Amino acid sequence: MKINFVKMHGLGNDFILIDCINKSLGDPSFLSYLAKKLCDRNFGIGADGLILILPSSKADLRMRIFNYDGSEAQMCGNGIRCFAKYAYENKLVSKNKLSVETLAGTIIPELIISDNKILGVKVNMGTPKLRRREIPMNGEDTLTVVDEVLKINTVQIFKVTCVSMGNPHCITFVNDIQSMPVDEIGPKIENHPLFPEKTNVEFIQILNRKEINFRVWERGVGETLACGTGACAALVASVLNNKTDREATIHLPGGDLDIRWANDGYVYMTGPAESVFKGEMNIN
Ligand code: ZDP
Numbered sequence: 596m597k598i599n600f601v602k603m604h605g606l607g608n609d610f611i612l613i614d615c616i617n618k619s620l621g622d623p624s625f626l627s628y629l630a631k632k633l634c635d636r637n638f639g640i641g642a643d644g645l646i647l648i649l650p651s652s653k654a655d656l657r658m659r660i661f662n663y664d665g666s667e668a669q670m671c672g673n674g675i676r677c678f679a680k681y682a683y684e685n686k687l688v689s690k691n692k693l694s695v696e697t698l699a700g701t702i703i704p705e706l707i708i709s710d711n712k713i714l715g716v717k718v719n720m721g722t723p724k725l726r727r728r729e730i731p732m733n734g735e736d737t738l739t740v741v742d743e744v745l746k747i748n749t750v751q752i753f754k755v756t757c758v759s760m761g762n763p764h765c766i767t768f769v770n771d772i773q774s775m776p777v778d779e780i781g782p783k784i785e786n787h788p789l790f791p792e793k794t795n796v797e798f799i800q801i802l803n804r805k806e807i808n809f810r811v812w813e814r815g816v817g818e819t820l821a822c823g824t825g826a827c828a829a830l831v832a833s834v835l836n837n838k839t840d841r842e843a844t845i846h847l848p849g850g851d852l853d854i855r856w857a858n859d860g861y862v863y864m865t866g867p868a869e870s871v872f873k874g875e876m877n878i879n
Contacts, residue, residue, distance in 0.1 A: 596879075598613060600873065600876065602642065606850040606852070606867065608674075609643050609871070610646045613648065614687075620647065631665040642663070644663060645661040646659070646678060648687065656687060656688070657696040658696070658697050659698075664816070669761040675704055675718055676868035679704035679706055680870070702720065716867075719861050732789055740756060760828050761824065762814070764796075765795070766799060768799055775810065777810050777812050799829045799832075801838045805844060807846065808846050813825070821848065830855075841856045852864055
């Protein structure tokens with residue numbers, strides 16, 4: 596089977612996009628296999644994830660996102676900005692504000708356009724879920740999970756705050772993110788028995804009420820240069836711990852995102868989306 600694709604990224608968080616509006620790629624097990632094959636950085640195209648562009652009966656379009664390891668995620672922040680740019684530039688939509696059906700609900704990206712150039716994308720990421728069972732997280736149900744002890748072993752003990760942006764996030768505040776052994780601690784928290792669907796793991800350092808330094812160990816991927824849903828979860832966690840205002844700039848290894856948790860309860864994320872190359876690949 597010949598597949599046409601476009602390679603895009605949001606702050607170095609990179610994706611392979613395949614337009615499936617007029618072409619079905621097959622059942623979920625094949626899609627998981629395909630994601631692993633295409634995302635492999637040596638034997639495939641190379642990316643953090645695979646994004647499918649699909650028709651929808653509920654919204655303008657539908658997005659599915661598969662991680663590097665083939666697992667399907669509910670939502671992706673950097674990916675939906677790329678999705679919106681692709682949809683507009685390929686005339687799948689004719690307006691700059693579109694609705695996208697995802698496993699996390701309908702998400703509303705809005706392209707920021709000037710002189711016919713897409714400068715960025717502002718996304719209404721929906722409302723954060725704070726209740727323990729909605730993260731989801733095991734243990735006696737609580738309305739929020741804020742500044743809670745998470746024990747990996749007798750020496751590795753962290754205070755965590757957990758938030759769902761449709762996908763799970765476990766945030767811990769650190770004094771110096773550069774010295775954090777993200778690739779050692781990340782997978783231990785990702786696979787901790789407290790998280791029945793595993794979790795993304797964010798290590799954040801508060802600079803002031805309006806700035807956060809950020810590193811992420813992504814569920815199903817590993818450490819990445821940026822995570823949009825993670826940046827939103829980090830801002831929400833910082834507000835819940837009274838460490839920042841409701842609007843802040845998140846400094847990720849791949850660049851900056853502006854995040855606002857508005858009084859209407861919605862989280863707004865603004866950032867770039869870039870196309871890199873396009874191509875075709877034969878899949879057997
Ligand atoms: O929830 C997960 O399994 C994530 N790894 C999905 C990808 C999230 C993404 N990095 C983002 O920007 O939110 C695309």
